[in-house]
Amino acid sequence: MELPDPAWWGLSPDDLPDGLVVADELGRVVCFNAAAARITAQRPQQALGRPVERVLPLQDTEGRPWWQLTDPYGGLRTRRGQPERNLLLPGGREVLVSARYVRPAPAGPLHRLVVALRGTEARRRTERRHAELIATVAHELRSPLTSVKGFTATLLAKWERFTDDQKRLMLETVDADAGRITRLIAELLDISRIDSGRLELRKQPVDVAAAVRRHVEAHVAAGEPAGRFRSGIASPLPPLWADPDKIDQVLGNLLENAVRHGEGTVTIEVAPAEPTRTVPEGTTVTVSDEGPGIPEESMSRVFTRFWRGSKRGGTGLGLYIVKGIVEAHGGVITVGRSAAGGARFQFTLPVGTPAVLA
Template identity: 35%
Template sequence: MALPAAELRPTLDTAGQVISELLNADKVDVFLIEHSTQTLVAVGTSQTPMAHKQKALGLDRQPLANKGRAVQVFETETPFISGRQEEDPEELPGIKDRLGVRSSLMVPLPIGDETRGVLGVSSARNDFFTENDLRFLQAAARWVGMVAHRVELVQELTKLAVKQARRKAAEDLITVLAHDMANHLLPLQARIQLIQRRAQRNNASEDLRDAAGAAASLRSLTRLINDLLDVGRLDQGLFHLRPQPVDLTALARELASTASTPDHPVRFEGPEELVTLADPDRVRQVLENLVANALKHSPPGRPVDLRLEAQPRPEGPWVRVSVSDQGTGIPAELVPMLFERFTRGPGSTGLGIGLFLARRIAEAHGGTLEVASTSGTGTRFELSLPLVSG
């Protein structure tokens, strides 16, 4: 999963999903106060069935006038824990009866210098959460509030940079944000590792599965943060390659195998072996980005093609790696800007730095990265690198 740190809703959705996986909760909500309507709005939610049902029932918006436990926590700034929600006369009937919440944790959500909402965790099982979980949620609320506050700062400074042609100020702030977020993710990583070790000792297969899911989500966040830091290194001239002999065929074939799914197969075609001098981690970074984009924009059942071929040129041998999908294509007016930082394709919710980094990595190898796209017939990216023998 990717943390789109310049947009509040997807950032809080991702934070909610991470917390849901850590606590094995049926629902996590990041409620923020909407002052114009005096309503708590679930700006961020976990991607879980109970959360989807909540939205369908309209319970993702809770007017202060309707009261209920979330409103009480917001107004009193006092944490709340219950393992028998169905017996609580002060909870909203829709939460208890229609949504089926039985256990709840709720804590105030500080953003900046004020309480701006509530972080809530729910389960359909009675007596599910503990006091330790409540203390963890209070710590998580401080982290979520910090992330939300910094996202808001990024949004404001980005608007200011666009208006005043000072884009560099916003980019520097995003790099600082990436450093800060990396520091705050370390405690979550440590907790996940503790959960995994405890689950292994107890042979708890369900806990192991949940911990593995949380670890995967954290890896997605880490990859995005590393991309943000790479942008900063490029600007500061600190981006370096570590070239070594690498079999591009083996690298591409492995990527095709791991990225394939039943709905979206990745087909590989290439020679048995093709060795050159390159930074394998950076080449993998480029190809993972291109394949992930192709899978995202491919209709169900349609394959993505990953092809590798030698390409003779007057100046010497090159290798061309193409990644093709059968999606709807990229609008013609967007193609010239596609490799600029913070340019996002249709339907994308990320920051728009993946293709910018991919092209810069290609250029750092002395190569190129180009795109050909026709509306309605799909998109093909071509990475071309000079072949250098070891």
């Protein structure tokens, strides 16, 4: 079956993000879009009407001519195309190429040859991101696993030599390090779901004010002075349907960052959102501190993977996950500078509906 005309959707070949090269039944190029021109460094006027194998003198990574290997016009008539693979243009430039063979009948002669071209930059960026993630995970896992292995091996070998207090201290350390590993695995699962669009939201009514109070009380119970926190909660707030566990995760991360990396008073404000085109009705939560703040040149990278505001621990994945959770709810999150000069994070969630999203 021949490809539908892009004009059906009000598009032209030049609107496509990938390179598109179409050759007729004689192998002459009849379509050469703007992306193909950019990838191959040729003008469409140079390509149209010429034999496709001359317009695209492709070679595989071993230097063999791709057109001779695939032979779309003279090969088996049952073939329907070529899967995407890495090929070389003149000069050794890499490009991802796939082909589709359009035939008027299942075993008929080739009517159209459709070649798709993609640059390798996006793939290389993805590969670098994966490599960075693997390196970060390996680094973050090494320390707690070494601790767990060391203490458990010591206890197994010399159990009778330690007092009960010493055993308790070592087991508490093992438990804390196991918790670090569990949190890291949870972060990796969240990233996988965010990147693949499979983050599940189990929506129900959420009391944001109560959630804020709960997180503040937890920090006070952990030893932070109660006077370090100041909460301002407007009333009434619009009803909010959201995933309470995910909202707890967002609040927990932002407050933890403010406590760990900020200074002075940590202020949490909850108020009805100012209506915007993106969020016509909802709730806005602002978390700010009085620390040194985030350098202006780093503002644009705060919500990217592996960004760290300081060298004091952390995987650099938390704010990336926070942004993914807020956006999965249809909300927005921003970062800026507080009135006191510290960091200021603000996220807005729409009222939402009781539906379950995936």
